[in-house]
Amino acid sequence: MEYKKNLFPGIVLTIFSIIYLVLTSQIKKFSGLGSDPLGARAIPYLWGISLLVLSIILVVRGIKQRTEAIKNNTYIKTQLNIANTIKENREIVMTFVSLAIYIALLEPVGFLIMTAIYLFVQTLILTPKEKRNYIVTFITSIVIAVALDYVFVCLLNVLLPLGIFGF
C-alpha cells in the first residue's frame, strides 16, 4: 500500500507544477528603469521546475513500488469507490462542509448566530453517536458563542461581521 503514498501525490503534484509553469510563462515582464536581469519569472520557473522534477521522482518511485508489490503478491487491487470513501470518512467531509458553510454565511448572517450554529453542528460531528447529548451541546454552543462575541467585540474591540440582524 506504500506506493499509493508516492504515486497519487506524485501525479497530482506533476499536474500542478505543469499548470504553475504555464501560468509562470504568462507573467508580464518589466524592462523599464530599475529592472533586474532575472525578472519576475525566473524564481517561479526555478520553483516550478524543481517541483516538477521532484514529483516525477515520486511517480517513478510509486510505479517501482507498485510493480514490486505485484511481483510479491502483496498488491491489493482496490477499486476507487467514491461513495464508499466518503462514507468511510464522513466526519472529515462533514467537518469541511460545515466549516465552508460557516465561512460563507459569516458575513451575511453575522458572527453570533453562525458561530452558535457552527459550534453545535461541529461538536455533534466530533462526538460518537452513542455519546451525543443534544440539549447539553445546544446550551454549551450558545454559551460559548455569546462569550466569544462578548469578549472580542466588547472587551477587545475586534471587528467581527454583524450580519443582517445587526448582532
Add this chain to the structure above:
Amino acid sequence: MVVEGLMNVFSDPLVILFIAIGVIVGIIFGSIPGLTATMAIVMFLPVTYTMTSTQGISMLIALYIGGISGGLISAILLNIPGTPSSVATCFDGRPLAEKGQAAKALGVGVVFSFIGTVVGVLLLIVISPLLAGLAIKFGPYEYCSLAIFSLSLVITLSGKDLVKGLIGAIIGALLATVGLSPIDSRQRFTFGSADLTAGFKLLVLLIGLFAVTEVIKYAGQVRKPEKIEIESGVKMKGIGFTAKEFFSQIFNCIRSALVGVGIGILPGIGGGVSCMISYTVAKNSSKHPEKFGTGIIDGVVASESANNGTIGGAMIPLLSLGIPGDPATAMLLGGLMVHNVSPGPLIFDKNGAVVYGIFFAMILSAVMMMIFMLVGMRGFIKVLNIPKNLLLPAIVVLCCIGAIGDSNRIFDVWGVLIFGLLGFGLLKAGIPSSPMILGFILGPMFEENLRKASQLASSDSAFRHPIFFLFMIVTVIVVFMSLRSNKKAAQAENSIASE
C-alpha cells in the same frame, strides 16, 4: 532600553496577569496530546490584537514557554508526548511513573525545564545582539546565501525521505510567489483578484496548517477513540527529589540545554529533534548507558532541559534575522508583525524596549511556569480529561477570528480552510509541513536578494563578500554531510529489515 523594557513588563500589572494566563493556558495546551504550543499561540493571537505590543507579545511568549513545558505531564503520565518536544521524556519518565515515582519524574521535569529555559534565555540575551550587529552589515549577497543555507537545512530535517521534505519546502515557496513580485511589482498568479494581489499571509497559512488540520485529523478518529487512562492519584510534595540528585544532574542539564539552544538556532529544527539528540548524547556519554530507558532521572533531565533550551535558541534567529527556528516561532513572527515589531538586524535600534521586554517576559514566564506546575500539578492532570469534541470547535472559531481580525477580510478565512485542506492532503501523502513554513518565509527572501544581487553583480562583484562565500561553503558541507548520514541511516534500516 534595558530599563525601559524592564519597566514595560513589571510596571504594568496587566502584563503580569497576561503572562500568568498565558503560562497556564500554554501548560494545558502542551499537556493535552494533539494540542500544541503552536495551536495555543494561534488561538490567542486574536486576543492580543488590541493589546499594547508588550502586553500582546509577552502573552504569546508565555504561551510558548508554557506549551513546551506542559508536554512533560502527559509524556510521564500517559506515555504520549503532549507536544512533539517531549517525545524523549517518555523514554525514562514513563518507567519512573510505573515504578510509582511519577511525582519525582514530574518534579525533575519541571525544575529542569525551568533551568533549560533560563540557560536558553541567557544565551539569547548574549548572542542575539551580537548576531544582529553582524547581520546589520549584510547586503543582498549575504542574505541570499543565508536563505540558501537555511533552506539546505530542510535536507537535514526531512530525515529519510529527502524528496518529500524538499517538496514541502518548494510548495511553501510556491505559495509565497502569489501576489506582487519583489522589486518590479508584477502581478503573479493573481487571476485579476484584488485579494490575491496582497498574497497569502503567513498567519493564515499557519492557522490552516496547524489548527484546522488537527481538527480534521481528530474528525477522522471519532469512531475509533483511543482508550486513555490517567493516573490522577499523583501527589506532589515539594519538588519531589533530593538536593543530591539535583547536583548530580547539573552537568547533564547544562550540556542538554546547550544542545537545545544549538539546535534551536538552526532554522526549522524545533524541540522535537533537540530532545531526541540530547537524549542520545546524554546516553552515549553516561557512565551507565544501560540504565537509560529503565526509569532514571538522567533521561528526563536530558530531554526536558534540551526542549526548553530550544525556546531561547529558536528566538535568536527570529529576533536578529527574522528567520523562525520552528513552527511555534513562525507563529510568533506573525504575532510580532501584527504588533508592528519587525524582527531583523535593526530590531534592537527600532524596537529595543520591546526586545528587552521580551527577554524579561521570558524569564518571568519561566518562573511562573515552574511555580504553577509544582503547585497546581493536580489541576493540570485533571484538565487532561477535558473533552476534545467541545474544545476543538471553539478552537476553529478562534482561528477564524484570528484570520478575520488581522486585516478584516473574509478572504483570509477561506485561506484558512484551503490551507487546512492542503495540510490534511500533505499529511495523508506523508509530506512534512515544517519545511513548507520554512520555504514560505525563505522563498521570498531568497528571490528578493538574489534579484538585487543580480542588479549589483556588474558593479559590486560577489568576490568582495567573504560572508557570502562562507555561507555557501557551509551549505555545501551541511548538504554533503546530511546526505551521507541519511544514506547511512537508510542502509542501517535496510540491513535490519533484511535480517
